Amino acid sequence: MTEYSLYLGCIIPTLFPHVERAVRDALFGSNVSPAEMTSASCCAPNYMFGLSKQAWLALNKRNLSLATGTVLTACDECFASLQDARLAISEGGKGLPEVKPFLSFLSDQQETLKKEARSLGLRCAIQHSCHLLRPSKVRMVDNPDNPLMMKNALDVIGCSPVPHDEEMSCCGGQASGQLSPGKELAAKKIASATRAGADCIVTTCAHCLNQISRNSPQLPVLHLAQLYALSLGSDPSSVGVPNALVRRAAGQQ
Amino acid sequence: MTNENLLSVGNIVRCFQCGTCTSACTTNSVLPEYNPRRAMEMILSTGAIPTVEEAWACATCANCAERCPRGVSAMEVMLAVRSNFADKAPEDRRIMARNIVNTGHAFNPPDGLKEIRTRLGLADVALDDENVAQVQAAVEKAGLSDIVRSTSRGGDKR
Numbered sequence: 001m002t003e004y005s006l007y008l009g010c011i012i013p014t015l016f017p018h019v020e021r022a023v024r025d026a027l028f029g030s031n032v033s034p035a036e037m038t039s040a041s042c043c044a045p046n047y048m049f050g051l052s053k054q055a056w057l058a059l060n061k062r063n064l065s066l067a068t069g070t071v072l073t074a075c076d077e078c079f080a081s082l083q084d085a086r087l088a089i090s091e092g093g094k095g096l097p098e099v100k101p102f103l104s105f106l107s108d109q110q111e112t113l114k115k116e117a118r119s120l121g122l123r124c125a126i127q128h129s130c131h132l133l134r135p136s137k138v139r140m141v142d143n144p145d146n147p148l149m150m151k152n153a154l155d156v157i158g159c160s161p162v163p164h165d166e167e168m169s170c171c172g173g174q175a176s177g178q179l180s181p182g183k184e185l186a187a188k189k190i191a192s193a194t195r196a197g198a199d200c201i202v203t204t205c206a207h208c209l210n211q212i213s214r215n216s217p218q219l220p221v222l223h224l225a226q227l228y229a230l231s232l233g234s235d236p237s238s239v240g241v242p243n244a245l246v247r248r249a250a251g252q253q
Numbered sequence: 254m255t256n257e258n259l260l261s262v263g264n265i266v267r268c269f270q271c272g273t274c275t276s277a278c279t280t281n282s283v284l285p286e287y288n289p290r291r292a293m294e295m296i297l298s299t300g301a302i303p304t305v306e307e308a309w310a311c312a313t314c315a316n317c318a319e320r321c322p323r324g325v326s327a328m329e330v331m332l333a334v335r336s337n338f339a340d341k342a343p344e345d346r347r348i349m350a351r352n353i354v355n356t357g358h359a360f361n362p363p364d365g366l367k368e369i370r371t372r373l374g375l376a377d378v379a380l381d382d383e384n385v386a387q388v389q390a391a392v393e394k395a396g397l398s399d400i401v402r403s404t405s406r407g408g409d410k411r
Contacts, residue, residue, distance in 0.1 A: 010358035010359050010360050010378075011359075011360060013358075013370075013375075013378040014358060014360045014361070014362050014363070014366060014378060015360055015363070017366065017369050017370050017373055017375060018373065020373075020375055021373045021374070021375065024375075038376065038380075039380065039384045039387075041353065041357035041358065041380065041384075041388045042353050042357065042358050042359040044350075044353055044359070046332060047313040047332065048346065048349070048359075049342075049346055049349065049350055050308070050309070050332050050335030050336055050339075050342065050346070051335070051336060051339040051342055051346070051347075051350050051397060052336060052339060052392075052395050052396050052397045053336060054394070054395030054396065054397075055391075055392040055395035055396065055397035057395070058391040058392055058394065058395050059353070059388065059391055059392060061391070062387060062388070062391050130312075130313070130314040130315055130316075131313075131315070134314070134315035134316065134318065134319045135315050135318045135319055135326070136319060144319055169279060169282075170279040170312045170314035170316075172279065172280075172312050173312075174311075174312050174313040174314075175280060175309065175310050175311065175312040175313075176309045176342075176343040176345055176346055177305070177306050177309035177310065177342075177343040178306050178343075179284060179287065179306045179307065179309070179310035180309065180310055180343075181279070181280050181283040181284045181287075181310065181312065182312075184283045185279065185283060185312065188283075238373055
C-alpha cells in the first residue's frame with residue numbers, strides 16, 4: 001500500500017480551513033492515513049513569485065526532504081511547483097519522493113470510494129486547472145485537450161459535469177500588476193458557468209478556488225474534496241458546503 | 254538578467270514566429286496588446302526586454318508551451334523577465350514573498366483562524382521558530398531576503 005505525506009500548502013489551511021477538513025475527511029473515507037508535513041513551508045510557485053528561482057528551489061528541496069512516501073497535494077499549483085522542483089533538483093526526480101495531485105489520488109481510490117459514496121445529483125461546472133494539465137509532457141496527469149479525470153471523479157459521487165464555454169480556459173489567478181487580466185477572466189468563467197445552469201463551479205486547485213470564489217458572490221465555488229466529504233457523510237457546515245447545495249443534493253435522494 | 258541570458262531560456266532561439274503562442278494565449282484573449290509572439294520577436298531581433306508589466310500579465314496557463322510546434326515556452330521567458338525585475342514586482346507578490354520569509358507561509362492567517370481551525374478539529378497552522386529559521390536559512394542564500402528587505406511595509410493581506 002502506498003504511503004503518503006499530505007502537503008496542504010498555505011492557501012487551504014489559512015484561507016479555506018473547511019477545505020482542509022474536507023480533504024482530511026475524504027482521505028479518511030479512502031482508508032488512507034497520510035503522514036503530516038506540518039514543518040513544510042509554502043511551495044512558492046515560481047509562477048506566482050517569479051522573484052527568485054533559487055529561493056523557490058531551496059524551499060522545495062527542504063519541503064521534499066520532509067516527506068515520507070509519496071507527497072499528496074491538495075492544490076494543483078502546489079503539485080506543479082513541487083513536481084517542477086523535483087525535476088530541477090535531480091534528473092527525472094531520482095531519489096526524491098513522487099508528487100501526486102488529489103485528483104489522481106481519487107482516481108486510484110475509485111473502487112473503495114464508490115462503495116461508500118452517496119449520490120449528490122449536483123450539476124457542476126468544472127474548472128480544469130492549468131497547472132494540473134500543462135505542459136502535459138511534464139505533468140502527465142490527463143489529456144490536456146479532453147481531460148476526463150474530473151468528470152470521472154464527479155461520476156463516482158453522482159454529480160454531472162455541465163459543459164460550458166469557458167471550461168478549458170484559465171482562471172487568471174496568476175496574473176498580477178497593472179495589466180492583469182485576472183478579474184475579467186474570472187468574470188467570464190463565472191458568467192459561462194451560470195449560463196450553463198450549473199449548481200456550482202468545482203476545482204482541485206486552491207489558486208483557482210481563491211481567484212474564482214473572490215469574484216463570485218452568487219454561484220458557489222468548491223474544491224472537489226468538499227463534494228466528496230459531503231458524499232461520504234461529513235457535516236456540511238464543517239466542510240463548507242453552502243445550505244442551498246446541501247438542500248439540492250438532499251432533494252435527489 | 255541580460256538579453257543574452259534570455260536567449261538561453263525556454264528554447265526561444267527555436268521560435269519561427271508562427272504566432273501559435275499568441276492564438277493560444279489566455280491573456281491575449283482579453284488584452285490584445287499582450288502579444289507573446291511579438292515579445293519573442295523583440296527579444297530575438299532587437300534584444301529589447303519585455304516590460305515588467307507585460308511579464309506579470311502572463312497568466313502562466315502554459316497554453317503557449319503546450320501548443321508551440323517548436324517546443325518554445327514563452328511563459329518561461331516571461332518568468333525569467335519577472336525575476337530580472339524582481340525589485341519591481343507587483344506589491345501583492347512581494348508581500349507574499351515577505352510573508353514566506355517571515356513565517357514560512359505566503360498568506361497571513363486572517364483574524365479568528367485559530368478558533369475556526371480548533372472548531373473544525375484542525376491543529377494550528379503556524380510554523381514554530383525552528384522551522385521558520387530553517388526557511389530563512391534556505392532563502393537567505395538565494396537572495397529572496399534582499400528582495401523582501403526592499404519591499405515597502407504595506408498591508409499584509411492580499
